[in-house]
Amino acid sequence: MLIRLAFRNLMRNPRRTTAVLMTVMIGSGSIFIFHGFNAGIMNQYRENTVHSRYGHGQINTKGYREKVFEKPWEHWVSDWTKLKTRLLSLQGVTHVFPRLEFFSLLTNGKVNVSGRGQGVDGESEALFFTTLNVEEGVILSNQPDGILLGRGLAKSLDVKQGDRVTVLSNTINGSMNGADFTVTGIFHTGSKDFDDVVFRIQLPEAQKLLDTALIESIAVGLKSVEDWGRVETTINSEFTKLEATPFAVLDKVYYQHSVDWLDSQFGVIQIIIIAIVILGIFNTVSTGILERKQEIGNLRANGDSAMEIIRMFICEGVAIGLIGAALGLIIALLINSTILRSGILMPPAPGITRQFHVLIELQPVMAIKAFMMGALTAAIATLLAAIRVARLPIGDALRSV
Numbered sequence: 402m403l404i405r406l407a408f409r410n411l412m413r414n415p416r417r418t419t420a421v422l423m424t425v426m427i428g429s430g431s432i433f434i435f436h437g438f439n440a441g442i443m444n445q446y447r448e449n450t451v452h453s454r455y456g457h458g459q460i461n462t463k464g465y466r467e468k469v470f471e472k473p474w475e476h477w478v479s480d481w482t483k484l485k486t487r488l489l490s491l492q493g494v495t496h497v498f499p500r501l502e503f504f505s506l507l508t509n510g511k512v513n514v515s516g517r518g519q520g521v522d523g524e525s526e527a528l529f530f531t532t533l534n535v536e537e538g539v540i541l542s543n544q545p546d547g548i549l550l551g552r553g554l555a556k557s558l559d560v561k562q563g564d565r566v567t568v569l570s571n572t573i574n575g576s577m578n579g580a581d582f583t584v585t586g587i588f589h590t591g592s593k594d595f596d597d598v599v600f601r602i603q604l605p606e607a608q609k610l611l612d613t614a615l616i617e618s619i620a621v622g623l624k625s626v627e628d629w630g631r632v633e634t635t636i637n638s639e640f641t642k643l644e645a646t647p648f649a650v651l652d653k654v655y656y657q658h659s660v661d662w663l664d665s666q667f668g669v670i671q672i673i674i675i676a677i678v679i680l681g682i683f684n685t686v687s688t689g690i691l692e693r694k695q696e697i698g699n700l701r702a703n704g705d706s707a708m709e710i711i712r713m714f715i716c717e718g719v720a721i722g723l724i725g726a727a728l729g730l731i732i733a734l735l736i737n738s739t740i741l742r743s744g745i746l747m748p749p750a751p752g753i754t755r756q757f758h759v760l761i762e763l764q765p766v767m768a769i770k771a772f773m774m775g776a777l778t779a780a781i782a783t784l785l786a787a788i789r790v791a792r793l794p795i796g797d798a799l800r801s802v
Contacts, residue, residue, distance in 0.1 A: 418721060420685045421779070425725025428678035429775040430733040432671055433768060437737065437761040439667045441744065443660050445759055447626070447648075450656045453532040453590040455648040456498060456620035457629055460484070460636060463644045474573040477501075477615035484640060488621060491635060493628025496529050498522055498620040501607045505570035507558060507600065514557045517598045518568065520607020523547070529622045538562035538586030541601050548582035552589040553597030560584055568602070572612035580610055591757070592655065621645075675778055682718075682782035711787050718783025719776050726775025730768055737761045 451457055462476045470476055478484070485497045501520035506513055523541040533540065538561075541549040548566055550558070560566060562584050569579040582602060589596045608614060621632055629647050636645040649657045697710055744758040 417685060417688070421682055421721050422725040422728065424678055424681040424685065425722050425775045425779050426729040426732065428674055428681075428729070428778065429726040429771045430729030430736075432674050432774065433730055433733045433763060433771040434737065434741075434761060435670060435674075436667065436767040436771075437733075437763040438745070438759060439663055440762040440764060440767075441759040442747075443663055444762060445757055446656055446659050449532050449591065449757075450648050450652045451626075452530050453534075454530075454595065455651045456496070456529070457623040457626060458621050458632060458645055458647045459651055460619040460621065460632075460643055460645050461617070463642055465644075466646065472573075473617075474611070474613060474615060477613075477617050478619065478643070479615055481616055481619060484619065484643070487635065487639065488619075488632065491628075491631050493624045493631060494621060495624055496525065496620075496622030498526055498529070498622070499604060499616040499618075500620055501604060501611070501613075501615070501617045503570055503607065503611055505568050505610070507554070508567050508569070509558050509560050509564065510567075512558055514554065515598070516554055516600050518570070518607060518610075519599060519601045520604040520610075521601050523549075523601070523603050533588050533590060535586045535588045538584065540588070541585050541603070544583070544585050545603060546580075546582050546606070547585035547603070549586050549588055549601040550584060551596035551599045552587055553593065554600055555584070555587040557597075562586060568600075568610065570610045572610070574612060576612075578610050578612065580606060582606075675774065678775075678778045679782045682779055683786055711784065714783050714787035715780050718779040718781075722776035722779025723772075725779065726772045729775065730772060734763065737763055 460478075462478060465473075465476050481499060485499075488494050488497050499522060503518050503520070505516060505518050507516050508514070521541070524543045527540045527542040535549075536552065537555075541547050548568070550560070550566075555561070558566065564584045565581055566584060567579055567581050569577060572578050604616070621629075623629060623632070629645075633645045633647070636643050649660075700710060741761050744760040747757055747759050
């Protein structure tokens with residue numbers, strides 16, 4: 402009976418009801434879309450980190466990342482075939498990449514530039530590291546003497562695809578070694594610090610330069626981020642001399658700090674939107690309730706208690722909140738599938754040198770939260786407006802015009 406009466410009361414003043422509906426609808430839809438935008442940015446950051454540099458994680462000897470060693474090669478991985486076989490047997494593991502990093506001097510015969518080399522399995526990595534954007538030439542794959550240069554490094558050397566570059570490096574025994582390479586391509590990840598110094602060559606060539614058969618680390622590619630737990634558990638239990646580090650820790654400054662900052666930002670904006678919605682509803686509902694003082698006086702005179710009056714108004718608020726929130730979510734979905742279907746082109750973020758498209762990734766969990774928020778904010782705003790009027794003396798309420 403109370404619910405039916407609440408719906409009838411909503412229909413008595415369509416203009417006021419529409420105003421409250423619009424407030425709830427805009428508030429719920431805005432939070433839903435903004436959360437999707439936030440999720441899109443974080444996923445873009447994650448994809449760029451995973452598929453340009455680190456994979457989903459990396460395996461080194463225990464303590465290797467936390468310390469600086471005079472002779473780091475003494476802490477590199479020697480026989481990694483058993484580890485590779487075990488990792489590939491785990492559910493969710495799709496790729497295993499052996500790597501060797503080293504510092505060297507690069508020269509084109511006229512200009513000498515220092516760089517940080519990565520010896521990689523080019524053919525295998527070309528299939529996984531898809532956000533390593535090659536702007537000139539082709540990615541390093543099966544070219545035995547190929548070298549892939551970061552954009553800034555290529556500019557410093559003043560070279561292009563097809564040019565020859567000499568790489569000079571110290572072997573692990575302390576002697577100087579060198580090799581000539583042909584530039585296959587020039588890449589950029591969007592991270593200037595990375596693109597200005599890094600180059601990639603084939604792992605066997607890097608091992609020849611350093612005169613070693615060891616590898617420094619193993620990067621791991623997964624079907625999903627959630628599969629990392631199996632890798633970490635396996636390393637901790639079966640390979641006690643090694644340790645596994647997820648990409649979020651490897652790239653804490655770029656990725657994890659960005660995610661934490663965006664989460665905090667979303668929390669603040671969500672509070673602001675909720676406050677605006679509550680105040681907007683409170684203002685509209687308060688006006689309507691004040692106009693209904695005489696009606697409230699008649700209900701009280703007929704025996705209804707103040708609590709029953711408040712419950713009626715709360716039912717009205719919840720009903721309008723549920724309808725408004727549902728409409729807000731529907732409109733958000735329509736906007737995302739039409740106007741925002743291609744995402745939003747964002748300017749370069751801090752530390753990034755390129756623009757990127759952010760897709761609005763609307764999530765079911767947030768849809769439920771936004772829907773409940775619409776109902777709760779409308780109920781709270783209505784409650785605040787109804788308490789004072791419902792407690793008016795019956796005589797004062799009846800004398801209201």
